[in-house]
Structure formats: C-alpha cells, structure tokens
Amino acid sequence: MAEVIHPRKSLSINPLKMSQPLGGAMAFMGIEGCMPLLHGSQGCTAFGLVLLVRHFREAIPFQTTAMNEITTILGGVENLEQACLNIYNRTKCKVIGVCTTGLTETRGEDLKGDLKLIRQRHPELAGVEIVYVTTPDFAAALEQGWGKAVTAMVEQIVQPALGATEGQINILAGSHLTPGDIEEVRDLVEAFGLTPIVLPDLAGSLDGHVPDQYMGTTYGGTTVEDIRAMGRSEYTIAIGQQMRYAAAALEAKAGVPFEVLDRLTGLNAVDQFVQILQKVSGRSAPAKIRRQRSQLLDAMLDGHFYFGNTQVAVAAEPDLLFALTSWLAEMGAKVVTAITSMDSPILSQVPADQVIVGDMDDLERGAAEKGARLLMTHSHGRMSAEKLDVPLFRVGFPMFDRLGAAHRRTVGYRGTRDLIFEVGNMLIEHSHEAAPDDWSLPEGEEANATATAH
Amino acid sequence: MLKRKVEDVFNEPGCATNQGKTDKQRKSGCAKPLTPGAAAGGCAFDGAKIALQPIADCIHIVHGPIACEGNGWDNRHAKSSNSQVFRTGVTTDMSDLDVIYGGEKKLYKAIKEAISRFDPPAVFVYQTCVPAMIGDDIVKVCEAAAERLGKPVIPVNAPGFVGSKNLGNKLGGEALLEYVIGTEEPAETTPYDINILGDYNIAGELWQVEPLLKKLGIRVLGRITGDARYHDVTVAHRAKLSMMVCSQALINVARKLQERYGVPYFEGSFYGVSDTSMALRTIARMLVEQGADPELIDRTEALVISEEARCYARLAPYKARLEGKRVLLYTGGHKSWSVISALQDIGVKVIGSSVRKSTDNDKDRAKELMGDDGMLYDAIPPREMYRMLKDREADMMLSGGRTQFIALKAKMPWLDMNQERHHAYAGYEGMVSLISEIDKALFNPIWEQVRTPAPWDAICAPAKTEA
Numbered sequence: 001m002a003e004v005i006h007p008r009k010s011l012s013i014n015p016l017k018m019s020q021p022l023g024g025a026m027a028f029m030g031i032e033g034c035m036p037l038l039h040g041s042q043g044c045t046a047f048g049l050v051l052l053v054r055h056f057r058e059a060i061p062f063q064t065t066a067m068n069e070i071t072t073i074l075g076g077v078e079n080l081e082q083a084c085l086n087i088y089n090r091t092k093c094k095v096i097g098v099c100t101t102g103l104t105e106t107r108g109e110d111l112k113g114d115l116k117l118i119r120q121r122h123p124e125l126a127g128v129e130i131v132y133v134t135t136p137d138f139a140a141a142l143e144q145g146w147g148k149a150v151t152a153m154v155e156q157i158v159q160p161a162l163g164a165t166e167g168q169i170n171i172l173a174g175s176h177l178t179p180g181d182i183e184e185v186r187d188l189v190e191a192f193g194l195t196p197i198v199l200p201d202l203a204g205s206l207d208g209h210v211p212d213q214y215m216g217t218t219y220g221g222t223t224v225e226d227i228r229a230m231g232r233s234e235y236t237i238a239i240g241q242q243m244r245y246a247a248a249a250l251e252a253k254a255g256v257p258f259e260v261l262d263r264l265t266g267l268n269a270v271d272q273f274v275q276i277l278q279k280v281s282g283r284s285a286p287a288k289i290r291r292q293r294s295q296l297l298d299a300m301l302d303g304h305f306y307f308g309n310t311q312v313a314v315a316a317e318p319d320l321l322f323a324l325t326s327w328l329a330e331m332g333a334k335v336v337t338a339i340t341s342m343d344s345p346i347l348s349q350v351p352a353d354q355v356i357v358g359d360m361d362d363l364e365r366g367a368a369e370k371g372a373r374l375l376m377t378h379s380h381g382r383m384s385a386e387k388l389d390v391p392l393f394r395v396g397f398p399m400f401d402r403l404g405a406a407h408r409r410t411v412g413y414r415g416t417r418d419l420i421f422e423v424g425n426m427l428i429e430h431s432h433e434a435a436p437d438d439w440s441l442p443e444g445e446e447a448n449a450t451a452t453a454h
Numbered sequence: 455m456l457k458r459k460v461e462d463v464f465n466e467p468g469c470a471t472n473q474g475k476t477d478k479q480r481k482s483g484c485a486k487p488l489t490p491g492a493a494a495g496g497c498a499f500d501g502a503k504i505a506l507q508p509i510a511d512c513i514h515i516v517h518g519p520i521a522c523e524g525n526g527w528d529n530r531h532a533k534s535s536n537s538q539v540f541r542t543g544v545t546t547d548m549s550d551l552d553v554i555y556g557g558e559k560k561l562y563k564a565i566k567e568a569i570s571r572f573d574p575p576a577v578f579v580y581q582t583c584v585p586a587m588i589g590d591d592i593v594k595v596c597e598a599a600a601e602r603l604g605k606p607v608i609p610v611n612a613p614g615f616v617g618s619k620n621l622g623n624k625l626g627g628e629a630l631l632e633y634v635i636g637t638e639e640p641a642e643t644t645p646y647d648i649n650i651l652g653d654y655n656i657a658g659e660l661w662q663v664e665p666l667l668k669k670l671g672i673r674v675l676g677r678i679t680g681d682a683r684y685h686d687v688t689v690a691h692r693a694k695l696s697m698m699v700c701s702q703a704l705i706n707v708a709r710k711l712q713e714r715y716g717v718p719y720f721e722g723s724f725y726g727v728s729d730t731s732m733a734l735r736t737i738a739r740m741l742v743e744q745g746a747d748p749e750l751i752d753r754t755e756a757l758v759i760s761e762e763a764r765c766y767a768r769l770a771p772y773k774a775r776l777e778g779k780r781v782l783l784y785t786g787g788h789k790s791w792s793v794i795s796a797l798q799d800i801g802v803k804v805i806g807s808s809v810r811k812s813t814d815n816d817k818d819r820a821k822e823l824m825g826d827d828g829m830l831y832d833a834i835p836p837r838e839m840y841r842m843l844k845d846r847e848a849d850m851m852l853s854g855g856r857t858q859f860i861a862l863k864a865k866m867p868w869l870d871m872n873q874e875r876h877h878a879y880a881g882y883e884g885m886v887s888l889i890s891e892i893d894k895a896l897f898n899p900i901w902e903q904v905r906t907p908a909p910w911d912a913i914c915a916p917a918k919t920e921a
Contacts, residue, residue, distance in 0.1 A: 010563035011515070012523075012547035013571075019521035041583055041614035042488055043497025047526035050855070054529070059836075059859035066488035072587065072615045083491030090492065102519040102584040103615065106553055137519035138584065139550050210863055210904075214840035360543075380528055383541065 002338065002350040006357050014360035014380060016315050017341035018397075020135035021099040022048040023145030023175055025062060026397075028097030028131070030173075030200020031153070032221040035061050035093045037083055039076060039109065040101030042066045044137075054400035056206045061217050063087055067103055076104055077114040084118060088128055091216035094224050095129045097149065102137035129224055131156045141341035142397070143317040146175035147242035150199060153227060154249045161231040161254055169280060170233045170256065171198045172247055174240025176320035176396060179207035180409035185239070185264065188273065188412055191289050192281035197226045197233060199246075208406050231256065235280050237273070239264055239411075240319035241346040262346060263323035264411035265419065266330050267296055292413035296420075303420040304332055306427040313337035313367035315360065315377035316396050318344035324376060324395060325350050327416065337366030339377075360384050374427065391430045393423055456586075456611050463624040466702075468709035488618070494856065497614030499582050500526070501622020505704065506578055506610060506629065508654045508679040509687060510534035513574045516545040517561050517592060518582030522614075523547075531876060533658045535681050539572055548584060557590045565599040565607055575684040576606040576634075586613035606684075608633040620703065623652075627707040630678065630687060635707075636715070638688035640675060645746040647675035648737060649696040649717065652704040653724075655680030659880035663724050666734060666761065666881060670754055672741070678707060691715040694744040697722050697737060702813060718744070724880040726796030727765055731758045765882040769800050772889050777801035779896060782842060784808045784834065784853035785871050791820040793852065793871065794828075796885055802892070804828045805848050840864050850896055865904050867895040 025036035025048060038045045045064035052060045065079040084096055100111060111132045119125060133152040135145045150172060169189065173182055182203035189196040204220035211219045230236075231254030238247035238260040247258035259276060263269045270293075274285055285293075310333045314325055318340050325335045329351035338352040339362050347355045356362050360377070364384040367375055375385050378396045385392035399405035409415040496504075499522060507514050507530075516523040527543030534540065546564045548557050565577055577599075581592045596609040612625035640647075648667075653660055660680045667674060676690025690696075691711065696719035698708045708719035718740060722733035738746075738754035780803045783793060794804045806829045809817045820830060834842070836857070843851060843864040851861040854872030861868035869891055870876070879888040906912075 010546060010560045011567045012520075012543075012545050014543045015520060015524040015527065015545060015547065017520050017547070018524045019519065021521065022525055037491070041497045042493045042495060042618075043500045043614040044521055046494070046496040046500060047521065047529075050529055051525055053855055053858075057859070059863065063491050064488075064493050065490045066493040067615055068488065068617070069615050072583070079490040082489070086489060086491030102521060102548075102553075103587065106584050106587045136550070137521035138548050138553050141520070210865070214837045214844075214860070214863075216837065380543070383528075 002348055002352050003354045004343070004347045004357065005354050006343070007362070009358075012359045012361075014364075014383070016339060016359050016363070016377065016380070018051070018142040019048075019102075019137040020140050020142065020145030020148070021101050021137060022051070023142035023147075024099035024133050024135045024149035025097065025145075026052070026142070026175065026202075027146045027149035027153075027200045028095070028099075029060070029062075029205055029218055030202045030221045031095050031097065031227070032204065032218060032223045033094035034097055034218045034221065035063055035087045035091055035095070035216075036097045036099070037063045037065065037087065038099050038101055039065045039080060039111070040067055040103040041072075044101045044103070051398050051400070055398040055405050056208070057403075057405075058206055058208060061091075061215075072103060072107060075107070076109055077117065080109075080111075080114055081118045081121070084125060084128075084130060085122065088125060093128065093217040095131060098130060098132040099135045099145065099149065100133070101135070105134065105136035105138070129157055140343075141317060143175050143242050143319060143344070144342060147245055150243065150246040151249050153199065154230070154246050154253065157224060157227045158231050158250060158253055159228045161229075163232065164234045164256075165195075165229070165232045166234065167193060167281070168195045168197065168229075168233045170230050170236040170250065170258075171196050172236060172238040172243040172250075173198055173200060173202075174238075174242045174319050176240060176317060176323065177202070177411065178406055178408050179203040180407040181264075181411045181415060183207070184409050184412040184415050188289065189277060191286050192277045192283050194277065194281050197230050198222060199227060199230065202406075206406055230254070235259075235276075237261060237276060241322075241344055242319050262349070263319070263326060265323040265416055266327040267293075267300065267413075267416065268330070269323075269326070270296075270411075270413050270416065289413070292417075296413040296417045299417040299420040300331065303424040306424045306431070307420075308332035309334060310374065310427060311336045311370060311372045312374045312376060313339075313363055313370070313372035314375075315339035315363040315381065317341050318346050320396050321355070322346045322350055323410070325352060327419070331420065336370035336372050337363060339363045339366070364388060373430070374423070376423075391426050393426055456613075456616065459611070459625065459628055460616055460621065463621065463628065463706055466624075466706055466709070468705045496619035496622070498612040498616045498618065498622035498625060499580060499614045501619035501624075502610050502612035502626035502629070503580055503622075504530070504619065504654065505623045505626035505652075506679060507540055508532040508534070509576075509578070509682045509684055510540045511537035511574055511683045512540060512576050512578055513542065513544055513568045513572050514540060514578045514580065515561075515564055515568060516580045516582065517548070517557065517564075517585050517590065518545065518580075519548045519553075519584055520545065522580075522582045530654075531657050532654045533661070533681065534655070535661075536683060539574060542572070544568060553584060553588060556588060557585050558592075558595050561585075561590065561592065561595050562599055565595070566603060569603050569605055574605070576608060578608045578610055578629075580610045581613050583613045583615050586615075606633065606637065623703040624706050627678075627704045631707060631710050631714075634684075634687050635676075635711070636688070636691040638685060640689040640692050643675070643692050644673060645694060645744065646670075646672045646741060646750075647693045648672060648741070649676030649678060649690045649693040649711070650674055650680065651676075651678045651696050651698045651708055651719070653680040653699040657876055657878040659724070659878040659884060662878050662881040662883040663730075666730075666757065667737075669757060670734070670738070670750065672737065678704060691717065693717055694746070695719065695737065695740045697733065699723065723792045724884070725792035727762060727799060727882060727885055728795055729792045730881050730885075731762060734758055761882045765885055768886045769889055772893050773800045775893060775897070776889070778803065779850070779892075780805045780848045781892075782806050782839075782848035782851045782853075783871075784831075784839070784851060784857055791816055791823055793888075794820060794823045796888065798823065800889055806831055806834075806842075808832070808834060836860055850892070852892075865901065867898065867901065869895050
C-alpha cells in the first residue's frame with residue numbers, strides 16, 4: 001500500500017534511529033547469565049548503557065573492548081581476548097554476546113578468526129558460549145541488530161536434533177516486544193497446554209524484579225540449555241519480519257517449521273495467532289482466552305467513536321510501525337504520517353500513503369502539514385509534541401520519561417484492549433470542547449449581519 | 455595534529471598531579487589505560503560534547519554513524535535560560551556509502567543546511583571514530599564552511615578512541631581556546647566581571663548561585679559553558695578572573711586564559727556551605743586585587759554571614775532526624791570531599807567515599823575530613839558495594855545513575871549525585887535541597903514495606919486446624 005521514501009539528506013535532525021550494535025546487545029540481554037560486549041571504543045557501550053538504564057530502570061550488564069587509538073590501527077584481537085577473559089573471570093558468565101561497531105567494522109576485524117584464536121589460546125573459556133554478530137553502526141538500525149543477534153544465537157547455539165519434544169514451541173520475539181508483551185505471549189501459548197521457549201526472553205531478565213543477590217550478568221532470560229533445545233521444538237512462531245532470518249536459520253539447522261506473524265496487535269492479528277496455537281496444540285481456545293477476546297470486542301465497540309477519522313502521525317522502527325499503524329487503521333483512525341528508521345519488507349504494507357525512512361524532524365513536519373491530532377513515537381518525540389502542541393503517546397524504545405516502560409503491553413487480546421483504552425483516553429482528554437465561535441458564519445456574511453444589527 | 459593536542463593537554467602544567475611527575479611520566483600521559491571487559495564511562499567524544507553542548511544557541515553537529523548521536527542525544531539536563539536550539543539532536547548519520555566514499559561533502563552540506571535552517575551564531579562539528587579512521591578532515595571542511603557561509607564553524611577533534619571522557623572535556627576546551635574565546639568583544643566591561651569554567655548548569659545549578667553573585671554586583675561574563683550563548687564564550691578573555699568549578703575538567707582553559715590574556719584563576723566549588731562561602735570570598739578578594747572597589751570584601755562578608763545563617767536555620771530541623779545516619783558516597787572529583795563536609799555539617803556520617811577522578815589534593819581533603827570513621831575507595835566492585843548496602847553498613851548511598859540499581863536492588867535508599875540528576879545542589883539553596891532530598895529518601899515509608907518477608911517466607915505460627 002505505502003510508497004517507501006528514502007530522502008537523500010545530509011543532516012538527520014532529532015534522530016528516530018538508534019544503532020545496530022545497541023539492538024544486538026539488547027537481544028543478548030534476553031539470555032540468562034549473559035554479558036553483552038561491544039567491540040569498539042568505550043563510548044559505544046557507555047551511550048547505549050545510559051539509554052538502557054534510563055528505559056528499563058535496571059542495572060544493565062554491558063561491556064566494551066575499549067578500543068583505543070593504537071589498537072584501532074593495529075587491530076583489536078588482544079582487546080577482544082582481554083575483554084573475554086576479564087568478563088569471564090569477574091562474572092563467570094555463561095554467554096558473551098559480541099557485537100561489532102562502526103569502528104571495528106571500518107577497520108575490518110575478522111571476528112570469527114579472532115575468536116577461534118582466542119579459544120585456542122584459552123581452554124579455560126571452553127564452558128562459555130561466545131556468540132558473535134556483525135553489526136556496523138553505519139548500516140540499518142536497532143531492529144536489524146536485534147534480528148541479526150538472534151540469528152547468530154540460533155546459528156551458533158541451537159543443536160540439530162532428531163525428533164521433537166511434544167508440545168514444545170519456539171517463540172522468536174522481535175525487538176518491539178516489551179517484557180510485558182512477552183509475558184502476554186507466553187500466557188497465550190501456555191493456555192493451550194504448549195510449552196514455549198521464548199528467544200530472547202526480556203521478560204525473564206528486564207521485567208524489573210528484585211533478585212536476592214548481586215549478579216554481574218543478566219539475571220534471567222532464555223537459558224543456554226533452552227536455546228540448544230529449540231531444535232527439538234515442534235514449531236516456531238516468529239513475531240515481526242525482523243525475526244524471519246532467525247526462524248529460517250532454525251529451520252535450516254534443525255528442521256523446525258515456522259511461521260512469521262507480522263504483528264500481534266489488533267483483533268484479526270491475534271485471531272491468527274490463536275488459530276496457529278489451536279492447530280499446533282490440537283486444542284480449542286480455553287474459556288479464559290474466549291473471554292479476553294470478548295473484552296477486546298467490547299473495547300473496540302466502546303472506543304471506536306474516538307478513533308474514527310482521527311489523524312495520527314507515527315514514528316517507529318518497521319515492525320512496531322506496522323503493528324501500530326495497522327491497528328490504528330483498523331480502529332478507523334487515519335495514519336497521515338508514518339516515519340521509520342530503516343528499510344524493511346513490511347513497510348510497503350503500512351496503511352499510509354507513504355512511509356519515510358527519516359527522523360523526528362520528518363515526523364514533526366508531516367504532523368504539522370497534515371494536522372495530526374496525536375503523535376506516537378518514543379520519548380525523544382516529546383519536544384516535537386510540545387512544539388506542535390499535540391499529545392504524545394509514547395511507544396517503543398527508549399521510554400525514559402515514564403515509569404513502567406517494561407510493562408507496557410500492546411499484544412494479545414488484552415494488550416490490544418488496554419491500548420484502545422490508553423490511546424482512547426488520551427484522545428478524549430484532548431478532544432475539542434465546543435466554543436462560542438466554533439460555528440461563526442463566513443467573513444462577508446458575518447459583516448452584513450453585524451451591520452444589520454446596528 | 456590531534457596527537458600533539460592530546461600530548462599538550464596531558465602535559466598540563468597547571469595540574470597538581472602533573473607537577474609531581476618526571477618528564478617521562480608526563481609524556482606517557484595521565485589517562486589510565488582502559489581495561490577491556492572491565493571499563494565504564496564515556497569516550498573522548500562524549501566528554502567534548504558534555505563540555506560544549508550547553509552553548510545553547512548553537513547547532514552541534516555530530517559527524518559520524520548513528521550510534522554517536524542517535525544513541526546518545528537528549529540525555530543530560532543542562533539548562534538554558536534562553537535559546538533551546540542546543541537540545542536539537544543533529545548528525546550526519548553516516549551510511550556505508552559515506553564510509554566508502556568519504557563523508558566530507560556530506561558534512562559540508564550538513565553545515566550549510568543547519569545554518570540555513572536554524573541560523574545559529576555558530577556551528578560546532580564533532581569528529582567521531584569512523585570518519586577519523588577514514589580520514590575525513592573536519593578542520594578543512596569547517597574552514598571552508600566558515601569562509602563560504604560566513605559563520606564561525608568550530609571543529610571539535612575528539613574521536614572516541616583517543617581516550618576517556620575527561621580527556622574529551624579538555625579537547626573540547628581546546629576548541630574553545632583555538633576558535634572561540636577572544637573572537638568577540640563585550641559591549642562593556644566592569645571590574646566585577648568573572649568567568650565560570652566547568653559548570654554546565656545541570657538541573658539549573660548556576661541559577662542557585664547567580665543570585666548571590668548578582669546581589670554582590672558581580673557579573674558572569676564568560677560562561678564555559680553552563681547557560682551560555684555563543685557570545686558569552688567569545689568574550690571570556692575580558693573577565694577579571696576565572697573560577698574553575700569542576701576539578702580538572704577545564705584546567706587547560708583556565709591556565710591558557712591566564713597565559714594569553716592575563717585572566718587569573720582559582721579552583722573552587724559551590725557544593726556545601728563552607729565551600730560556597732569560600733568561593734564567594736575568593737572571588738571578592740581576587741576582584742579587589744584586580745582593581746575592584748575594596749568595599750566588595752565587606753559586602754561579601756556580610757552576605758556570607760547572613761546567607762549562612764539563613765541556610766543553617768533551614769537545615770536545623772533536619773539535624774535531629776539525620777544525626778548519626780551513615781552514608782556511602784560514590785562520586786568523584788571534588789565532590790568526594792565537598793559533599794563530605796556538607797553532610798558532616800548536619801551530623802551525617804560518611805562511612806566511605808570514592809576518590810575516582812579526584813586529584814591528590816581532593817584525596818587529602820577527603821581523608822582529613824573523614825578521619826578514622828570512613829574509608830577512601832578508588833573504585834568499589836559492584837558486588838562489594840551491594841554487600842555493604844545489603845549488610846546495612848550504610849543507611850543510604852549517594853552516587854551516579856550507573857550504580858543506582860545496586861542500592862535499590864539491595865532495598866536501600868539512593869540519591870543521584872551525578873550529571874544525570876534532576877535536582878540542583880549548588881550554593882546555600884542547593885545544600886538545603888540536598889539535605890531535604892536525603893531526608894525524603896531515608897524516611898520514605900516504602901523501605902519498611904519492601905524489606906518485609908514475603909508471605910511464603912514469613913515464619914508464622916502453625917495454622918490453626920479447623921475444628
């Protein structure tokens with residue numbers, strides 16, 4: 001439907017986009033006992049760390065190979081080696097997730113070869129999975145870094161297996177799912193008597209819980225054993241187009257068939273998911289789920305008044321953009337401006353005339369031009385919203401100026417129901433109240449009327 | 455070029471630590487080598503941007519791939535009383551094609567577009583790792599842009615890989631010395647003009663101090679760079695003295711202002727009552743030495759006495775509540791001691807303080823203040839910090855955002871003492887805010903609740919069997 005536009009710009013003003021390695025590292029944060037490691041200068045990690053801490057309000061394990069001027073010229077294998085050893089010795093982690101950066105990619109580090117060498121030199125690292133992924137800062141965006149990291153986990157950890165464990169299914173979760181979303185997906189899957197392995201599982205690690213002891217690594221998330229066992233699952237459901245490669249890699253490696261669901265927000269989208277669950281489990285939806293669907297229907301009936309023809313401007317990464325705009329369109333709203341961070345096959349299906357791969361400046365201009373009544377984007381959009389004097393509904397990452405970012409839920413019947421209420425309430429709050437001059441007659445006639453009165 | 459600048463910055467004769475070194479040690483620089491896999495903190499680019507971005511009416515263009523600005527913009531609370539242009543996140547967002555073909559042309563176009571769009575008095579351009587590696591010459595591009603577009607375009611050459619945040623602060627300062635300071639003249643000068651260096655008006659801290667200066671008739675002429683407009687930086691060479699606020703961050707700027715323009719400097723702090731008073735007295739004394747009317751000293755003394763009295767009167771109610779409370783302080787620089795003395799004033803005990811990024815002088819003062827009661831730490835490993843708090847060796851921790859969750863997960867009160875803080879703690883006003891924030895954190899009723907065992911962990915009386 002939508003035409004995808006790549007403006008040739010020299011200047012990005014108020015970026016929407018964040019970098020690939022940050023997305024890669026975030027994916028590794030959904031693995032239990034993991035230490036994400038950026039192979040770059042220490043600032044690469046520091047900026048990401050601050051952003052993650054502000055969003056999740058959690059201690060974030062995140063390390064750097066601390067490349068300096070000399071190693072940037074001579075090569076970073078020693079830094080990588082030292083980093084792996086230091087991390088392992090200090091934290092006894094189970095996984096180290098290495099993502100490259102603009103710096104190491106420009107230099108052209110041979111990560112695979114370097115890690116092989118490090119493994120040879122240090123047999124003490126035998127018990128640690130070191131997963132590596134190529135994520136230059138100068139290509140794509142966070143979402144793709146996430147997808148690549150999960151693909152790397154599948155390729156480097158999953159073990160091919162003969163036969164399947166009955167009732168076990170894989171859920172490959174895209175970067176746009178919050179811990180709250182993942183909990184919802186898990187609930188849905190379990191309601192059909194199935195056992196899900198969610199990769200990556202941010203709900204295990206970054207859902208904001210208080211552990212009983214200090215952990216230097218991630219505490220919670222998908223375990224290495226579970227990742228290995230994904231090859232024995234009956235089926236894989238990938239959520240978001242960004243997870244297609246990982247799902248395909250899993251099929252190629254272990255023969256697990258898969259389906260990619262573009263989104264889990266909106267009635268029909270969740271219905272499709274439930275259909276698959278019915279098929280895989282051989283069970284019909286339990287009463288609890290039927291009730292949830294009914295509640296969503298009611299929310300749509302109650303809420304549609306406020307959405308119909310409302311003009312909305314949305315800026316988000318491709319999969320989240322698609323989920324939100326599709327849902328908005330299904331509620332009767334008009335997506336007048338759609339901005340995203342990078343190219344993706346899903347973009348052409350966004351229900352808008354065009355999708356611009358751009359920044360907050362594009363969002364702001366589009367919203368002003370088209371008279372949008374609501375902005376939807378991450379927290380950096382607040383300045384645009386202030387300027388336009390239009391309410392901002394915060395979605396995605398980062399959400400640093402609100403509490404509970406991890407528990408925002410927009411998937412499943414319940415998530416969609418809550419989303420209708422939250423966005424609907426915002427529209428109600430900012431709806432126009434009648435004023436005496438709202439219906440004044442056109443200029444000329446008004447002048448006549450005044451003259452007659454005198 | 456950059457290498458020489460870094461050496462020059464390392465070779466800072468104004469730095470006390472440096473004076474104690476041999477030539478050879480000095481040459482090897484003061485940056486501690488960063489440990490891969492165990493490092494924390496920002497890079498040189500981060501530091502340079504922290505030091506310069508508060509110049510509020512300027513556009514700050516980050517030349518690099520998206521990580522450097524996309525992951526890092528809009529993350530500090532430097533406040534401006536006028537223009538808000540500096541809050542705009544602006545980057546060339548280099549793509550793989552730019553990496554292959556070079557990014558200089560794109561940068562030039564970006565500068566041009568920024569000027570036509572925002573019409574700022576000047577543009578700052580920040581170098582980052584990738585364009586530095588592929589040889590983009592930002593100095594040349596900035597020169598060409600300045601000439602053709604008729605505005606100052608200032609290259610800030612501090613790519614991340616050259617070192618730490620602190621080094622970046624200094625390299626940012628060098629850019630000001632080379633391209634900004636001395637390029638304009640103030641409309642008028644007075645014997646009461648000062649510079650404030652190394653304060654970034656985080657959460658509005660300058661606004662807690664400026665009313666005191668105003669009352670004394672002292673004008674902050676040069677702002678480097680808290681609540682500054684471009685013009686406020688260009689005229690810093692005409693001030694009568696510089697007060698250097700953040701330990702060593704911009705010592706190179708202070709010293710070179712003295713060498714080149716004869717502006718003397720002193721190091722002071724606005725954290726804590728006694729430090730604030732000392733800073734005001736020093737400013738008055740030095741201004742008089744420079745030719746201000748000697749009555750300034752008397753007026754300053756009178757203001758100090760009345761403000762101290764007003765401050766202590768407001769702190770008094772807290773004293774009874776906070777007396778004997780134990781605090782773990784995890785900051786660095788001059789805050790390692792200035793906050794100790796502030797807390798001791800109202801009877802709070804500091805059981806430990808970190809002295810990272812502190813000078814020897816800072817360390818001595820901290821040691822002297824704490825006596826045998828407290829420990830000085832270089833860095834506390836997170837696990838140990840968690841244990842200290844969990845074992846209730848302290849009643850609360852004051853630190854930066856990075857260690858926030860170590861305290862909170864140990865179910866202990868925490869207060870932000872760092873750059874990301876939302877509260878202003880400077881001057882006498884700031885002292886009252888700090889103490890009231892500590893009080894607010896310590897006595898919040900949640901602590902009792904969050905520490906109660908869960909129902910399934912509670913030891914209960916055996917359940918009654920129903921008859």
